[in-house]
Amino acid sequence: MGFDPFRQFKYSEHSQIGKYNVCRCIDEYLDFARTPLKPNTYKVYEDRLHLFKRNLLDEGIDHKRLDQVSKDNIFDFVTSYKANRGWENKTYNHYLQPL
Numbered sequence: 001m002g003f004d005p006f007r008q009f010k011y012s013e014h015s016q017i018g019k020y021n022v023c024r025c026i027d028e029y030l031d032f033a034r035t036p037l038k039p040n041t042y043k044v045y046e047d048r049l050h051l052f053k054r055n056l057l058d059e060g061i062d063h064k065r066l067d068q069v070s071k072d073n074i075f076d077f078v079t080s081y082k083a084n085r086g087w088e089n090k091t092y093n094h095y096l097q098p099l
Helices: 022-033 039-059 071-085 089-096
Strands: none
Touching: 022 039, 039 071, 039 089, 071 089
16 A cells, blocks of 8 residues: 555644645655655656756745645746746656656
């Protein structure tokens, strides 16, 4: 069974606690995923999720709780990077996968 942050961290019980913001959840997931994922798969997820975290910081929304991050936040990130970095559709879709 895959990683489920709601089950793993009982997120709904802690949704008002600041330490469970989206960046903290990404870090927790990467710590968890280091062991079960193959090294190359982990590196891909790590790179993509760190890029997303940097985008959240740049946009000033890194303080949001996981349940406050919207589809629009995610699509704004990938759409912006697709345009600015000349991503092909395949690359765009690959960045959506871990998010």
